[in-house]
Amino acid sequence: MDVDTEPPAPRDIASRIVTPGTLITSDPAYMRGHGTFVENTAIYSSVAGAVERINKLVSVRPLKQRYGGEIGDIIVGRITEVAAKRWRVDVNSRQDGVLLLSSINLPGGIQRRKSESDELQMRSFFAEGDLVFAEVQSYFADGALSLHTRSIQYGKLRNGTLVTVFPQLVPRSRNHFHSLPCGVDVVLGVNGYIWVSKHVPASTIEENSEMIYSDKNEFISDDERETIARIANCIQLLNRLYVKITDTSIIFAYEASLGHAVKDLLTQDIATDLAHAVNSRLDQQA
Amino acid sequence: MASLVLSPAEQDFIIRGIEKGFRGDGRGNLDRREVTLRTGMISQASGSARCRIGNLGVGTDVLVGVKAEVNAWTPGEPEALGSVVCNVECSPSAAQEFEGRGAEEINVELTQLLDRVISRGSQGAGGLDLSALCIIPKQAYWVLHVDALVLDVRGSIADALVMAARAALMDTRLPRVVVETITDDSGTAQAEFDVVDDAEDLVALKGVSGLPVAVTFNQVGKRYVVDASEQEEAVTQAKLTVAVSPALEICAIQKGGIFRGFQPSLMSEILQTAQRIAKEELTRFVALYEEAAKHKEQQSDGPSTGSTFLVAF
Numbered sequence: 001m002d003v004d005t006e007p008p009a010p011r012d013i014a015s016r017i018v019t020p021g022t023l024i025t026s027d028p029a030y031m032r033g034h035g036t037f038v039e040n041t042a043i044y045s046s047v048a049g050a051v052e053r054i055n056k057l058v059s060v061r062p063l064k065q066r067y068g069g070e071i072g073d074i075i076v077g078r079i080t081e082v083a084a085k086r087w088r089v090d091v092n093s094r095q096d097g098v099l100l101l102s103s104i105n106l107p108g109g110i111q112r113r114k115s116e117s118d119e120l121q122m123r124s125f126f127a128e129g130d131l132v133f134a135e136v137q138s139y140f141a142d143g144a145l146s147l148h149t150r151s152i153q154y155g156k157l158r159n160g161t162l163v164t165v166f167p168q169l170v171p172r173s174r175n176h177f178h179s180l181p182c183g184v185d186v187v188l189g190v191n192g193y194i195w196v197s198k199h200v201p202a203s204t205i206e207e208n209s210e211m212i213y214s215d216k217n218e219f220i221s222d223d224e225r226e227t228i229a230r231i232a233n234c235i236q237l238l239n240r241l242y243v244k245i246t247d248t249s250i251i252f253a254y255e256a257s258l259g260h261a262v263k264d265l266l267t268q269d270i271a272t273d274l275a276h277a278v279n280s281r282l283d284q285q286a
Numbered sequence: 287m288a289s290l291v292l293s294p295a296e297q298d299f300i301i302r303g304i305e306k307g308f309r310g311d312g313r314g315n316l317d318r319r320e321v322t323l324r325t326g327m328i329s330q331a332s333g334s335a336r337c338r339i340g341n342l343g344v345g346t347d348v349l350v351g352v353k354a355e356v357n358a359w360t361p362g363e364p365e366a367l368g369s370v371v372c373n374v375e376c377s378p379s380a381a382q383e384f385e386g387r388g389a390e391e392i393n394v395e396l397t398q399l400l401d402r403v404i405s406r407g408s409q410g411a412g413g414l415d416l417s418a419l420c421i422i423p424k425q426a427y428w429v430l431h432v433d434a435l436v437l438d439v440r441g442s443i444a445d446a447l448v449m450a451a452r453a454a455l456m457d458t459r460l461p462r463v464v465v466e467t468i469t470d471d472s473g474t475a476q477a478e479f480d481v482v483d484d485a486e487d488l489v490a491l492k493g494v495s496g497l498p499v500a501v502t503f504n505q506v507g508k509r510y511v512v513d514a515s516e517q518e519e520a521v522t523q524a525k526l527t528v529a530v531s532p533a534l535e536i537c538a539i540q541k542g543g544i545f546r547g548f549q550p551s552l553m554s555e556i557l558q559t560a561q562r563i564a565k566e567e568l569t570r571f572v573a574l575y576e577e578a579a580k581h582k583e584q585q586s587d588g589p590s591t592g593s594t595f596l597v598a599f
Contacts, residue, residue, distance in 0.1 A: 078291075129291035158295035161310050161517075215294040217302075225303060229312040236311075240342035262312025266341035267320060 015052075017063075018045040024058055033059025067093045067167035067191040069145045073136040074176040076157065076189030077147065079126045085119055087126050089134070092167065092191040095144045099126070099134060103148035105155065107212055125213050131157040131195065133177075133187055153177055153202075157187065159217045160197025163232050165239035167192035171246060178247040182254060183224065184231050188245065196232045198224045226262060230254060233265040234274070241275035248285070252278045290520040297521045304506045310517065311341075316563060318513040319345065321449065323574040325457040326582045332430075333458025335578070337450035339513065340440050347380075347438035348446040350454040353431045356481070359424050368419020368427040370405035373397055374447065376436040395542065396434070396447060402538040403448055403498055403529040404432060404455070413537070414455065415493035421463050422477045428460060430491075441515040444527045444540075448500035453575055455497060459488035498529040498537040499567045503556045505548065510556060512563060524548055526556055530564030 018024065026042035035047045036059060045051070049062040069075075069091065077089035080096055091097040104125060106112045118125075126132060133154050134147040149155050167190065176188045179199055187195040198220050220228075234253035238245050243253075256277040257265050264270050292300075300310060307315050320341050328334035331351040338347045359365075374396035376389040383389075404413065419428040432454065434447055462482045469475045504514040504522040511518055514525075523546040529538035536557060541548070548556075 078293075080291075129296075130293040131296070156293075156295075158293075159299070161296065161299055215298075217295050217298050220299070220302070222306060222308065225306070225308055226312070229308070229310060233311055237342065240344065263314075263317060266311060268342065271342055 015050055017048075017050055018060060019048045020046055024051055024060075029056060030058045031056050033057045035060030035062060063168075064166065065168060067091065069093055069097075069136055069139075069191070070172075071136055071138060073172065073190045074188075075134060075136060075145075075147070075191040076162070076187055076193035076195050077132050077134060077191070078193075079128055079130045079132060082122050082126070082128060085122075087122070089132060089147060091145060091147075092164070092193055093145065095142070097136075097145035097147050098140060099132065099147045099149070101125075103137065103146070103150060105149060105152070105212065126156065130215075131162060131193075133157055133189075133195065155212050156214075157195045157197065158215065159200065159220060160185075160195055160228055161232055163194045163196060163235045163239075165192050165194060165235065165245060166242075169239060169242065169245045170194070171244060173246070178250075180231065180247065180251060180254070182227050182231070184227050186231065186235075186247065186250060188247075194235055194245070196228050196235065198228065230257060230262045230265070233257070233262060237265060237271040237274060238278065241271060243275055243278055243282075249278055249282060252281045256281075290516050292517060292520050296517070300517055300521050301507045304509050304511055304518070307509075309511065310515070315509055315511045316559070318567075319515075321446075321570065321574055323449070323453055323571075323578045324581060325453055325575070325578040331454075332460060333454045333456070335450045335453035335457055337446045337453060338438075339442050339446045339449075344440065345438065346436075346440045346442055346446045348434055348436050348443070348450040350432060350434045350447075350450040352454045352458045353433070354458070354460050355429050355431065356421065356426055357429045358426055364416075366420045366423040367416040368421075368429060369416065370414065370430045370432060372400040372404060372432045372434070372451075374400055374434040374436070376439070376443075380436050380439045392443075396436070396443065399444055399500075399527060399538075399540050400432065400434065400447060400451060402540060403500060404451060413493060413497050413531070414491060418492040421479050422465060425477065426479060430455075430458070439516070441517075441519050442502055442513045444500050444502045445513060448498070448529065449571065452494070452497045452499065452571070453578065455491055456494045456575060458491050458494075460491070462487050462489050496531060496533070498531040499564050499571060500527050500529045500538075501560050501563050501567060502527045503560070505546075505552070510552070526553065528557060528560035528564075530560055532568055534561050534565060536560070 022045045024043045024045055028041045030043060032038050032043050036043050037046045043058055045060045047060055047062040049060045052059050052061055075091050077091040077097055079087050080090045081088035085101045087099040089097040089099050134149045136145050137148045138146045140146055170188050170190050172190055178186045180186055183199050185197050185199050234250055234257055238249055238253055243249055253274055256274050260270055303309055319339055322338045325335045328351045332354040333352040336349045338345045375393055376384045378384045421427055432451055436443055463479050465477055465479045467475050467477050501512060502525055503510045503512060504525045506521055524543040527540045531537050
């Protein structure tokens with residue numbers, strides 16, 4: 001489309017939205033970063049996204065990208081395979097992550113040592129299809145993420161439902177587990193998997209360390225079920241209308257949605273209105 | 287189609303929700319999702335339609351094209367009827383398990399379903415008028431190739447498939463054929479036909495408005511749901527696709543799911559409910575088709591750039 005004939009002034013380079021092939025700058029002083037390529041000393045964008053400039057480094061952050069995975073990321077994953085002393089976990093990335101048997105909490109106390117019988121009954125901890133709340137510990141040589149659940153709040157997820165969103169809409173923050181005021185717990189996985197569940201008091205979890213791998217849901221009342229569906233729909237509409245998903249934006253969406261029936265939240269008109277309402281409140285707050 | 291593996295906790299959550307009549311996205315057991323329909327997007331085809339079942343720009347997406355050909359009659363074929371040949375293919379990009387030969391079984395299942403609903407239906411249950419597709423008896427007839435491509439899967443493929451096929455057939459226009467009887471020197475009369483090569487001189491298919499609509503019922507626990515999402519299909523024990531004509535007659539039934547069967551009493555309840563739901567779906571279809579036709583006329587301005595992610599297709 002618009003091919004610039006003159007290189008833009010330095011302060012104009014950043015935060016432009018570009019498409020693949022757009023000239024960013026032909027000034028040879030700049031170095032190329034991710035999302036760009038060089039032809040005849042000019043830097044062009046190779047992806048569709050926003051231009052970022054740090055000193056002399058020019059890069060383009062794509063609008064849509066596979067979840068990459070950083071050390072320390074809090075994620076939600078689904079077990080795809082049970083292998084020798086490890087599980088393979090789908091983390092919505094280019095490769096499945098790995099959860100080692102030595103990286104999980106064993107029932108009967110955090111300090112319990114791994115025994116041979118644990119190796120033989122790995123499915124009693126996590127089986128195929130289970131959802132796990134974990135943290136990225138490190139990388140393997142091939143780039144696969146190594147996960148761990150060595151903290152009381154991590155582990156198997158139950159009492160709710162999964163919502164899949166674009167990973168770039170979930171910002172990294174200090175806390176990824178939120179107890180919303182409406183009585184629903186939300187786990188915001190940075191990889192785009194979000195778990196919405198009934199609120200379970202933290203004390204209950206600590207008391208029953210034997211039950212941390214249970215598959216049994218608690219009793220969920222009709223009101224709780226409706227609230228979970230409402231929050232799940234709010235997250236889905238925030239996702240489709242490209243609004244950042246944080247506990248704040250979810251709460252704003254929830255409050256704006258109370259005037260509508262749960263099943264209507266995903267219709268185009270109502271969803272667009274709600275997204276606008278959330279954006280206005282977020283702008284006001286900023 | 288066990289594509290999605292859910293944890294026991296998720297499955298229990300879904301099943302209990304359905305038992306209470308409150309599904310994961312707040313729908314009741316008989317509520318359906320939004321449908322987007324567009325027609326005439328394949329200019330080389332005689333008719334085409336694309337149907338998506340799902341909300342906010344994501345859903346089960348099926349594209350159907352209809353291509354008409356003239357076939358020479360061979361002995362053994364019906365003497366004065368045209369024919370309809372269906373083929374359904376699931377694109378490997380629709381789901382991971384469709385890669386390579388993974389989609390073979392489901393392609394066959396869906397092709398059989400479409401066949402039952404459209405071409406078998408034409409031979410008696412009030413669908414397409416096949417005799418109108420005959421050009422010259424015992425000589426030439428139109429054959430309609432109905433080709434469907436499943437582009438994305440989020441549950442309820444059968445419903446989207448039949449809706450798209452129905453719309454594509456309604457969108458189909460055949461060139462007009464002129465038939466003349468020529469008497470040669472020895473006195474024998476022979477019929478000859480000529481296909482008029484005028485892009486404006488086109489004829490619609492007869493009997494399309496009699497084509498049925500399909501509604502799929504998935505049994506979950508002791509209840510059943512209509513328009514199941516992918517997650518709900520993962521906990522389905524057995525499913526029944528019922529095709530109902532505008533005259534509210536049952537045209538075709540296909541049972542899917544190899545794990546369990548239906549209780550006969552549940553089946554008759556489902557068939558009754560199918561009539562009621564089909565009536566609503568037929569009304570909705572008329573409105574959707576009109577909107578698609580309007581959209582087709584305005585299409586000349588190029589693609590629309592409305593609310594980014596929610597552009598129709």
